[in-house]
Amino acid sequence: MKKEEVPQDGDNLHHGTFKQLFYAVDNSGDYTTAPSVGWEPENVALDQAWEEVERRVAETRVKVEAGEASPIAYYMERTLLDLPLLAVKAGKFQWQVKRHMKPEVFKKLGGSTIARYAEIFGIAAEVLQKGELLPFQRPQ
Template sequence: MKKEEVPQDGDNLHEGTFKQIFYAVDNAGSYVQVSSVGWEPENVALGQAWEEVNKKVEEARRRVLAGEVSPIAYYMEKHLMEIPLLASYVGKFQWQVKRHLKPAVFNKLSDLMLQRYATAFKVSIAELKHIK
């Protein structure tokens, strides 16, 4: 791709806050770095992906409010985390994190354990316990 052909579709999901680096050929035939604010196919794909993520977050929120799962499930979806990653953040085995997804078990967690989860999700304990 030539330097002048690098896409600059300003209608992107980053709202102009992020730029990507592409390598393109300049007039001398050398590869150079060219920044781009995005291009339409990428923006469409990212938009669809984020719609799916938001649906999963909302479904997790609904399940928490219905008492089916603990708030940990909501924050895992919101932060795009899987059990292995969260377990490593809070210093627990995966099976323990799975147990903490049960509301009855979550309600008995110590303040120390709640603080570990709150730190992992970058929220307060109060926010962790009470989903809006």
């Protein structure tokens, strides 16, 4: 694609801080880089994906507040992790992490286990231990 054809179809993520870098051909026929704020279909798909993430986080929050899941389930969704990846990061088997997502099991977890999960989620151990649910925000 020519440098002047690089898509500039709108503001990706609605705040202008996210830019993509494309390789394009300049007027002399040489490859060069060209920044782009995105391509409309790509921007729409990205917005839809973030809406799905926000929906899943909100649903999990409701489950935690209703006592149906532990804060680990909420923070797993909030940090865009899935069960296999969280288990690997925590050094646990998947069945163990799944158990830790039960409120009655979560309440009995030791400090080092809570601290490990908190480190993975990028929050203070006290926040996780108390069951505080920090709000979800799309990355900037």
